[in-house]
Amino acid sequence: MKIILFLCATLPLDRxxxxxLQNDLGANPIEMITRSTGTWALVFLCLTLAMTPxxxxxxxxxxxxxxxxxxxxxxxxATLHFFIxxxxxxxxxxxxxxxxxxxxxxxxxxxxxxxxxxPLAISSNRFSQRRLGRRWLxxxxxxxxxxxxVILHYWWHKAGKNNVxxxxxxxxxxxxxxxxxxxxxRVFFQSLSK
Amino acid sequence: xxxxxxxxxxxxxxxxxxxxxxREWMKAVAAxxxxxxxxxGAFAMEAIKLASTPNVNYPxxxxxxxxxxxxxxxxxxxxxxxxxxxxxxxxxxQTRPWTMTIGGLVKKPLTLxxxxxxxxxPLEERIYxxxxxxxxxxxxxxDGYSLSKLLAKVEPLGSAKYIxxxxxxxxxxxxxxxxxVIDWPYREGLRLDEAMNPLTLxxxxxxxxxxxxxxxxxxxxxxxxxYGFKSAKSIISMxxxxxxxxxxWSQINPREYGFYSNVxxxxxxPRWSQATERRIGDPRxxxxxxxxxxxxxxxxxxxxxxxxGMDLKKYY
Numbered sequence: 001m002k003i004i005l006f007l008c009a010t011l012p013l014d015r016x017x018x019x020x021l022q023n024d025l026g027a028n029p030i031e032m033i034t035r036s037t038g039t040w041a042l043v044f045l046c047l048t049l050a051m052t053p054x055x056x057x058x059x060x061x062x063x064x065x066x067x068x069x070x071x072x073x074x075x076x077x078a079t080l081h082f083f084i085x086x087x088x089x090x091x092x093x094x095x096x097x098x099x100x101x102x103x104x105x106x107x108x109x110x111x112x113x114x115x116x117x118x119p120l121a122i123s124s125n126r127f128s129q130r131r132l133g134r135r136w137l138x139x140x141x142x143x144x145x146x147x148x149x150v151i152l153h154y155w156w157h158k159a160g161k162n163n164v165x166x167x168x169x170x171x172x173x174x175x176x177x178x179x180x181x182x183x184x185x186r187v188f189f190q191s192l193s194k
Numbered sequence: 195x196x197x198x199x200x201x202x203x204x205x206x207x208x209x210x211x212x213x214x215x216x217r218e219w220m221k222a223v224a225a226x227x228x229x230x231x232x233x234x235g236a237f238a239m240e241a242i243k244l245a246s247t248p249n250v251n252y253p254x255x256x257x258x259x260x261x262x263x264x265x266x267x268x269x270x271x272x273x274x275x276x277x278x279x280x281x282x283x284x285x286x287x288q289t290r291p292w293t294m295t296i297g298g299l300v301k302k303p304l305t306l307x308x309x310x311x312x313x314x315x316p317l318e319e320r321i322y323x324x325x326x327x328x329x330x331x332x333x334x335x336x337d338g339y340s341l342s343k344l345l346a347k348v349e350p351l352g353s354a355k356y357i358x359x360x361x362x363x364x365x366x367x368x369x370x371x372x373x374x375v376i377d378w379p380y381r382e383g384l385r386l387d388e389a390m391n392p393l394t395l396x397x398x399x400x401x402x403x404x405x406x407x408x409x410x411x412x413x414x415x416x417x418x419x420x421y422g423f424k425s426a427k428s429i430i431s432m433x434x435x436x437x438x439x440x441x442x443w444s445q446i447n448p449r450e451y452g453f454y455s456n457v458x459x460x461x462x463x464p465r466w467s468q469a470t471e472r473r474i475g476d477p478r479x480x481x482x483x484x485x486x487x488x489x490x491x492x493x494x495x496x497x498x499x500x501x502x503g504m505d506l507k508k509y510y
Contacts, residue, residue, distance in 0.1 A: 027266060028330055104464070156465075161275070163375065
C-alpha cells in the first residue's frame with residue numbers, strides 16, 4: 001500500500017519531467033513549474049490534514065499511517081517549489097532572496113511557510129516521536145499555522161491580478177479540514193464510525 | 195538594442211529567409227482550404243491579406259518570439275484569467291462587422307468600419323519588444339500604422355490632452371465578461387503626446403497575418419515602451435478628453451498599476467523587482483538567464499523627451 005501511495009505521489013513530478021522532455025511546458029516553463037510544484041505542495045497539505053477527519057469517521061488507524069508520507073510529499077513539493085524559485089528565478093542570489101522576503105509580503109509568507117515545514121519534516125520519524133514525546137504533538141500542530149501562511153502566500157500572489165477564485169476554494173477546503181478538529185465536530189464524526 | 199539581445203541573437207534569430215517563407219506559407223494556408231477548418235477556432239484567418247512593408251527602423255535582429263508562444267500565452271481576461279484561456283475561448287469573438295468611433299474633443303468625429311480603418315495609411319511591419327508587467331517579454335512583428343495618422347483625420351481640439359480607449363465587452367461573445375474580475379469594459383488611455391508619438395501603433399496584424407482573436411482582433415494599439423496591459427485590444431471606441439482617463443488596472447489596484455506604466459527597471463512593482471525580465475521563447479528554455487530590463491523598454495531615444503523632468507517613481 002505504501003509503495004502504491006509513494007508511486008502515486010511522485011506522479012506530479014513525473015508529469016512535469018515528461019512535459020519538459022516533450023517541450024510541452026508552455027510559453028513560460030519556469031512560471032508553469034513553479035506554479036505546479038506550489039499547487040501540489042498545497043494539495044498534499046490538504047491530503048495530510050484530511051487524514052484525521054477520515055480516521056474519526058472510519059474509526060480506523062489506516063489513515064493515520066499514511067499521514068507521514070503525505071506530509072513528507074508536501075514538504076518535497078514545497079522544497080522543489082522553493083528551490084526552483086531560488087535558482088531559476090533568483091539565480092541563487094541569496095541577497096536578492098532576502099530582499100524579497102523582507103519587502104514583498106507574499107514571499108514573506110512563502111518563506112515562513114517553508115521555514116515552519118522544516119522542523120516538521122525533520123521530525124517526521126519514530127525516533128523523533130520517542131525523543132520528543134508529548135512535545136512532538138505540540139510541534140506538529142504548527143501545521144495549522146502553516147495552513148494559514150500558505151493561503152496568505154497564494155492569496156497575496158494572486159490578489160494583485162484580482163484573480164483569487166482558486167485560492168478561495170483552497171481556503172474553504174483548508175478551513176473545513178481545520179474545523180473538523182474542533183470538539184463538537186470531532187464528537188459528531190466519531191459518532192459516525194460507531 | 196541591448197547587449198543581452200545581441201548575446202542571444204545567434205541562437206534565436208529566425209533567419210529572415212525562413213521567417214519570410216513561413217509568412218508566405220501562412221498566407222497560403224489562410225487563402226486555401228485549410229482556412230475554413232481553422233475558422234472554427236480562435237486562429238480563424240480573415241479573407242483580407244496584409245500587404246505590409248517592413249519598416250527598417252524596427253528590424254528582426256532582436257530574435258522574434260515563436261508564433262505559437264505569442265498566440266497561446268495571453269492576458270485577455272475577457273476570455274478567462276488563465277494564460278491559455280484566450281487561445282481556447284476567443285473563437286466566439288466576431289471580428290466582422292466591426293466599427294470604431296473616434297470622438298470626444300475633436301473637430302471631426304468619425305465612425306469607421308475595419309476596412310475603412312485599414313485604408314487610412316499603408317501598413318508597416320514593425321518588430322517591437324513587448325514587456326509584460328509580470329516580468330516576461332516577447333518580440334513580436336506587428337502590422338499597422340502610427341496612431342497619429344488616424345488622429346490627424348479627426349483633428350483633436352486644443353483642449354484635448356488625453357485619449358481614452360474602450361475595448362469590446364460583450365458577454366455573448368466573450369465568456370470572461372460574465373466574471374466581475376474587471377469592471378467591464380476594459381479601459382485604457384494615453385496622454386495625447388504619447389498617442390501622437392510615431393511609435394504608438396494602430397495595429398491590425400502580427401507575423402504578416404490579421405490579428406488572431408486572442409491577440410486583440412481586429413484592431414488594437416501597441417505602445418511598446420509601456421507595460422503590455424497598456425496596449426489595449428479589440429478597440430471599439432477612442433475618445434479624446436481633457437482629464438486623465440480612468441484605466442481598468444489602475445482602478446483595480448492603483449498601487450501596482452499606474453496610468454503611465456512606463457517600463458522602468460528602477461521602479462519596482464510592489465510584488466517583484468522590474469530590473470529583469472524573462473524572454474519567452476528563448477531557445478535555452480528553462481535555463482535561459484533573465485535579461486536586464488531597459489528604461490522605456492529600450493525605446494528611450496524616441497520617447498524619453500515626453501517625460502523630461504517628470505518624477506518617474508511618482509508617476510509610475
